[in-house]
Amino acid sequence: MKTKILILTIVIFGGITILFDACKKSDEHAISSGYHPTYLTFKIPAGWPTPPIDIFKNNPLTEEGFQLGKKLFYDGRLSKDGNFPCASCHQQFAAFSTYDHQFSHGFNNSFTFRNAPPLFNLAWMKEMHWDGGINHIEVQPLAPITDITEMAENIENLLKKLSIDTAYPRMFAAAFGDTTINSQRMLKALSQFMGSIQSFNSKYDQVKRGEASFTLAEQNGYTTFKAKCNSCHTEPLFTDNSFRNNGLSLDPFLKDIGRMRITGKPSDSLVFKVPSLRNIQYTGPFMHDGRIFSLLQIVTHYQTGIDITQPTLDPLLKNRLSITNQEKVDLVEFLQTLTDDTLLHDKRLVEPK
Amino acid sequence: MSGLFLSNCNKTTTPKTGTIKISFRNLVGTQPILLDSSIFSNKFGEKYSITQLKYYISNICLINDKGKVTEKESYHLINQSLPASLSFTFTVEENSFSSIQFLIGVDSLRNVSGAQSGALDPLNDMFWTWNSGYVMAKMEGVSPQSNQVGSKIAYHIGGFTGVNSVLKTVQLDFPIGKKLLVEQGKVNEINLEADLNLWWQHTNNIKITELPVCTTPGEMAKKIAENYSAMFSIKEIVNN
Numbered sequence A: 001m002k003t004k005i006l007i008l009t010i011v012i013f014g015g016i017t018i019l020f021d022a023c024k025k026s027d028e029h030a031i032s033s034g035y036h037p038t039y040l041t042f043k044i045p046a047g048w049p050t051p052p053i054d055i056f057k058n059n060p061l062t063e064e065g066f067q068l069g070k071k072l073f074y075d076g077r078l079s080k081d082g083n084f085p086c087a088s089c090h091q092q093f094a095a096f097s098t099y100d101h102q103f104s105h106g107f108n109n110s111f112t113f114r115n116a117p118p119l120f121n122l123a124w125m126k127e128m129h130w131d132g133g134i135n136h137i138e139v140q141p142l143a144p145i146t147d148i149t150e151m152a153e154n155i156e157n158l159l160k161k162l163s164i165d166t167a168y169p170r171m172f173a174a175a176f177g178d179t180t181i182n183s184q185r186m187l188k189a190l191s192q193f194m195g196s197i198q199s200f201n202s203k204y205d206q207v208k209r210g211e212a213s214f215t216l217a218e219q220n221g222y223t224t225f226k227a228k229c230n231s232c233h234t235e236p237l238f239t240d241n242s243f244r245n246n247g248l249s250l251d252p253f254l255k256d257i258g259r260m261r262i263t264g265k266p267s268d269s270l271v272f273k274v275p276s277l278r279n280i281q282y283t284g285p286f287m288h289d290g291r292i293f294s295l296l297q298i299v300t301h302y303q304t305g306i307d308i309t310q311p312t313l314d315p316l317l318k319n320r321l322s323i324t325n326q327e328k329v330d331l332v333e334f335l336q337t338l339t340d341d342t343l344l345h346d347k348r349l350v351e352p353k
Numbered sequence B: 001m002s003g004l005f006l007s008n009c010n011k012t013t014t015p016k017t018g019t020i021k022i023s024f025r026n027l028v029g030t031q032p033i034l035l036d037s038s039i040f041s042n043k044f045g046e047k048y049s050i051t052q053l054k055y056y057i058s059n060i061c062l063i064n065d066k067g068k069v070t071e072k073e074s075y076h077l078i079n080q081s082l083p084a085s086l087s088f089t090f091t092v093e094e095n096s097f098s099s100i101q102f103l104i105g106v107d108s109l110r111n112v113s114g115a116q117s118g119a120l121d122p123l124n125d126m127f128w129t130w131n132s133g134y135v136m137a138k139m140e141g142v143s144p145q146s147n148q149v150g151s152k153i154a155y156h157i158g159g160f161t162g163v164n165s166v167l168k169t170v171q172l173d174f175p176i177g178k179k180l181l182v183e184q185g186k187v188n189e190i191n192l193e194a195d196l197n198l199w200w201q202h203t204n205n206i207k208i209t210e211l212p213v214c215t216t217p218g219e220m221a222k223k224i225a226e227n228y229s230a231m232f233s234i235k236e237i238v239n240n
Helices: A002-032 A063-073 A142-146 A155-163 A168-176 A183-196 A203-208 A216-228 A295-305 A325-338 A341-345 B002-011 B219-228
Strands: B017-028 B047-064 B067-070 B075-079 B087-093 B095-097 B099-104 B133-142 B152-158 B168-173 B180-182 B187-195 B232-238
Touching: A063 A168, A063 A183, A142 A155, A155 A168, A155 A183, A168 A183, A203 A325, A216 A325, A295 A325, B017 B047, B017 B180, B047 B095, B133 B219, B152 B219, B168 B219, B168 B232, B180 B187
Parallel strands: B017 B187
Antiparallel strands: B017 B087, B047 B067, B047 B075, B047 B099, B047 B133, B095 B180, B099 B168, B133 B152, B187 B232
């Protein structure tokens, strides 16, 4: 039901967009008279590490590029049947993951292969996807757009659909200088929008900046976190962006071997990306296949659930984690301080009208 | 006074350039390739036809005994189904050369540099979307020896990092005593041939019965790349 409402909303808004554009036609010659994008600065929060590469170095961040990227992100036409914009699996109220879904829904009543990860702080993520198969943010959208269980579209068709739209030629010109619509520009615009989604204003961040304080339970949870979790879920990103086997058994149906699918190395069998814990309150179900449904169950996995017989198990987990039940409850309290309401409600990231 | 004289002199000597045309002719042995129809036989007597053939040629440079000149933004996709893609031109300062060097595939840097355009546009269906990187060479076809659905054969050869790299640099010397001249106002030509039968046998034996499909980076892709790296030869150098 929820999905239906979402799709309906998208269809209705899509219609409104076209109406609006018809009214705005008079703008067109203003743009052709000169290319004057508004350059934006990507801010790195104080005390944060420098991103491994500058994702905007060859793709200067502009207001026009961001707005174009946002329109594309919310546009169902990027999918074969029009029902699956990027935003259908990456919902803002779930920190741009799929809310309450083990797997997301894709074209032709498919389930996706893996749990949709949230999208934020991507400028720090050198390799994307659970298996690290994507080596640059700009080429990431090619995967979901063309995957037959996701958006199931081909790039040629998609560009045709964009070029007959009334708004896109104008928006591509505003973002890139002329009305040419090609895959490179589409991908760069999407990258400007996705790369601009940041999370750095959770209660945890406010405490770190001296603007708020933890409750006793949260403080105790933070102490446990620093002792038991921080070596992989490293602050301030709450991930070290490495790939590790955290001792989940192989699902006999999915047979997902993780990073070995990309590298071909047996040492990468069952190895997956360490996800950020930011906004974890809203990004469940958890793990690459969404097999864990609550924050308490996550901690239980590390207490007693790790399969210590796996040869590729991360050495840090070979004795599982010794966490008392009191520490477990406090840890969950702490994890909820990583929820960033600014991100969840940022009007700038909302579907354009 | 002399300084002024020199700078005047420099102004009149903007370097003269000529055009080089490079053409590729894909063959099996001496047989020309008609997609979907010609039937070929590899060294193991396995019959096959080709439905699709594409490969990247990049980082082209021309070499003489003083050094080498590299084509700028040198990325070309040779696509058997698009005759216009089988030759291309670029301009070089006047000179003479005795060899050509190029990479089969796309250099590793461009595999990790985000969205590209032109020959490297993902629209060309030579980019792996789930495991970022270019397919360096692709051959698809049909063979009665294939155990796949529709007797299909498919070789998508890629991989650019570390031990999985299939990138091959090819250097071809022009025939002895023959130099390629670059002269203003002229289009001089390098005509290359590629013998596709080398995909199956050169340093490695690749039998269709054993390997009808290879679409991931790794050991087999590397073996096929080693084989096809020897498929090019200089047909002729034409100084018009």
